[in-house]
Amino acid sequence: MHVPDGFFNAPVSVAAGVAAAGAVAVSLRGARRELDERTAPLAGLVAAFVFAVQMLNFPVAAGTSGHLLGGALAAILVGPYTGVLCIAVVLLLQGVLFADGGLTALGVNITLMGVVTVVVAYALFRGLVKVLPGGVRTVPVAAFVAALVSVPAAAAGFTLLYAVGGTTDVPIGTVLTAMVGxxxxxxxxxxxxxxxxxxxxxxVRPDLVHGARGLTAPLKLRVNGELVDAAPAARRTAAPAATAARPARSVRGVWAAGLGLALLLAGVVSFYASANPDGLEKVAADQGIDKKVEDHASADSPLADYGVGDIADARLSGGLAGVIGVGATIAVGSGVFWAVKRRRDEDAAPEAQRERAGV
Structure with missing residues (x-):
């Protein structure tokens, strides 16, 4: 659902840009509570993984394809604030390097694909994990439902914006039905x-999933040959001992495996993605929304349309572009997230000094 330039008039594009900038600013501040030594490198990996999977268009109907938006996935894995930043990094690089999504429509794309999907998905996800039985085992189920709802929610958001500032005269009811459908x-x-x-x-590592925190199974004690839930006092007594006995686990293995998978998907599997237009492109062509679409400002980029210029072999060109995209995304994303973490550490340092001084 990468909106190109020309779908929306200037006032809506500017307003969406302001809203997106505000959401990114709030997320930069909120992400300080979510990022630490483990989650900061994983957040960069999540952004790169979303970039890679977005290259894998899958068929959904006759002549139409779709691809991952990624807001629900990012929010559940690394937190909602960090999730917004992950999608914003992906969309920025896609627009600038690959001419995918208009530059004047960047605010629209971040608002729809980064903010709407994250807010809707994470709110629904948190509600579901609270009411579904089974603890951490319900997380994939809640993630499924949350992700499913987040995509048509973004489509409905597109329709709302188009009703306010679309550049062509198309019946909004028709657009809504087609987009949501x-x-x-x-x-x-x-x-x-x-x-x-x-x-x-x-x-493999439930401790790395932000949405699974607090959902671990309760401590069990054997009483008269039967396992029963430990009393709160017993859990409090056992928790520090268990924590002290268990050193922090490294994330290097997960990071390396995730990066390898992202490179494989973007560099090899992407060649087999569906060539059909995605949902927005199909609806835009069918309903006449794209009558005033504008040429992309980065159309002359050597990586435009996910290919490397001057390389004739389509498989090699697309695979190399995918690998470059994954590398650029993980580099930029990791830089952003480590900077946010460092800012958090700087803010926490004075308070830690006062605690040590007994003030």
Whole structure:
């Protein structure tokens, strides 16, 4: 759902840009509470993984394809504030380097794909994990539902913005029906990818999933031959001892495996992605929304359309572009997230000094 230049008039584009900038500013501040030595490198990896999977368009209907939006996945894995930043980094690099998503529409894209999807998905996800039984085992189920709903929610958001400032005269009811209809189908693919990815991480390192925090199984004690839940006092007594006995686990293995998978998807598997237009492109062509679409400002980029200029072999060109994109995303994303973490550490240093001084 990468909106190109020309779909929206200037006032809506500017307003969406201001809203997106505000959301990024709030997320930069909120991410300080989510990022630490483990989650900062993982956040960069999540951004790179979202970039890679977005290259894998999958067929959803006759002549139509879809791809991951990624807001739900990022929010559940690394937190909602950090999730917004992950998607913003991906969209910025896609627009500047790959001519994917208009530069004047960057605010619209961040608002729809980064803010709407994250807010809707994470709010629904948190509600579901509170009411569903099973603790951490329910996280993939909640992730599936949250991701499924987030995609048509973004499509509805597009329609609302188009009703306010669309550049062509198209019946809004028709746009809403077409956009939400096709993006419900795309949402199923998004839900499957999100649930599978979250489930895979939980299977090996549930401590790294932001959305699974606080959902671990209660401590059990054997009483008269039967296992019963430990009393709160017993849990408090046992927790410090267990924490002291268990050193912090490294994230290097997960990071290396995730990066390898992202490179494989972007560099090799992307060649087999569906060539059909995605949901927004199909609806825009069918309904006449794209009558005033403008040429992309980065159309002459050597990486435009996810290919490397002057390389004739399509497989090599697309694969190399994907690898470059993953590398650029993880470099920029990791730089942003480490800077946010360092700012958090700087803010926490005076308070820690006062605590040590007994003030």
């Amino acid at each position: 096709v993006h419900v189908l795309i949402g199923i693919g998004e839900a499957l990818i999100t649930a599978a990815t979250v489930g895979a991480v939980i299977a």
